[in-house]
Amino acid sequence: MKTFRAYFLCISLLFCCSLCMLTSCGGDGKTKSVNFPNSLANMVTMTDNGSKLYLKITSDATCEVVPNPEGAYSGEITIPSEVNCSGTPYTVSSIGDRAFYGCADLSAVSIPATVQWIGQKAFGECGKLSRVVIPDGVREICFRTFYMCTELESVSLPPSVQEIGKEAFMGCKKLVNLPVPENLRIVGISAFQDCASINAMEFPEEMTDLGDDALHGCTSLVFVTLPKNMLKLGKWAFAGCKNLLVADIPEGVVAVGDCAFRDCSNLKEVKLPSSMRTVGRMAFRDCPSLKSISVAAAEPPILQDNSFVNSEKVPLFVPKSKAAIYRSSTHWKSFASIRENLN
Template structure:
């Protein structure tokens, strides 16, 4: 399930530092099952720094339950104890006063929307133990500036870091195979990103509206680029699609208005509707293989010249309503 986008402003200020105030332990609600404790809730009026105890009533705390701290707007920091293995859905949703959180190495899963809308969270360390980060887990964390996704994570789920307006640095671990739909949508401060060669799929709108993205490295492990994956990446100037890619989705590079050239590998068999539409600076499209199937209005609003190899098959004098020439004819 994808959550609605929070109403956030790109210029939302970081909360001013205040004296640390310890939150009382008796503000925590919990449930004991066998020898394990699940944190289920918290007094919504609690404020300051909260350290969740490792042991409650002689039992180990092993999980933070669904929506346990949801709307605890006055909490500023939270320390999760060793032994906790899961952080549930919406566990810290809209904890807008939260600036830092410590996640122990025991945690293996971060649930859907776990930190959704934590707009003053400035840093978080995802430990190597985490294998799963849920949909929208950090959506709207608009003051988060950097994130490292460990090698243990295999998928960056839908909208996981969408709306992180101030995110400038992303390191994607070598275990990630899929960057899902909307994963980094609206990350408008992101200027470059390197996708590791473990990734095979870039989802729909994965980098949509990353308006300051100037460069991206797509490895030759990627086979599919989803619809609108790079729409409104206004500062991209050149792109190379590796030979491994077979499909470029609808509107994949729509309105990349500073894109001047793109090289498309020999594995591409289809290019979707409006894939390069409104790329108003595009002058050169180089194909390294046979002519792919062209979608509707691939180059609407753009007037590039297409260049192909001499031995490539299926080409005519035009493709996508644009002139085709041989690579040897490039100026």
């Protein structure tokens, strides 16, 4: 990894002309003058063998990494935990919005434990980035933080992460497995959409929200464990997960969103809990391998348009003494085989 130890450049907040004079302060005690445009006000830049990292002072004691105003970052970058400018130490506490966005030649980045916030699109479209370790203390992976990082294979998320935002990992087609933090509560819309290499996902029991399209197009997904505290499964949440084998909806979930499991071509079994009230439009459409549907609800849930197909071929298993109710239900009577073998 490259280190940024050669010298530090401090930019004044006050400017009198179109260019400002910067003082470089380094570990070797040398100083030199550098001219930068006024647009770089309130920034600190560090260089090492010609490479630069730009930081913006955010308080009397902190600073954050910002985009390179001279072009894209590249190669391997180590973000320091602290910088010193004219004798004043600043803790690097955040990575700003779009800090590394579109840095196509950024191959590796080391994030210090002092970082508590990573902004929107911070690493989006970094096409060569393969591995990232997020430090403990970061609570949210924001909108498009790793969007379309097509070579990203591994991300380590700390227990502090409670939310994975909209499209956070969308299009990370080489991301294989992502251990989910135990304190995760919210997975946003399209958070993992088109992550075609993920083969398993186990969400913590305390998670409450799984957004629309959350794992849409995760074509290698075989196994998923859903949380028990979630009320609704989002629209298109697992659509196109062609290798998913079982849809086991946990107790407590009351609704399955429209097209939630549409085009899961290898799905063989569906299990709906006693809490289930509504199955959305085309929720299980285009699931030609379906062999069994089990419903634990004593009261037949409402099926919206084309929730299931091939009802004349797939057996339906219902609670004891409830077969007659299901056979007379407007929503379930099309099933040719309704059997009582659930306790």
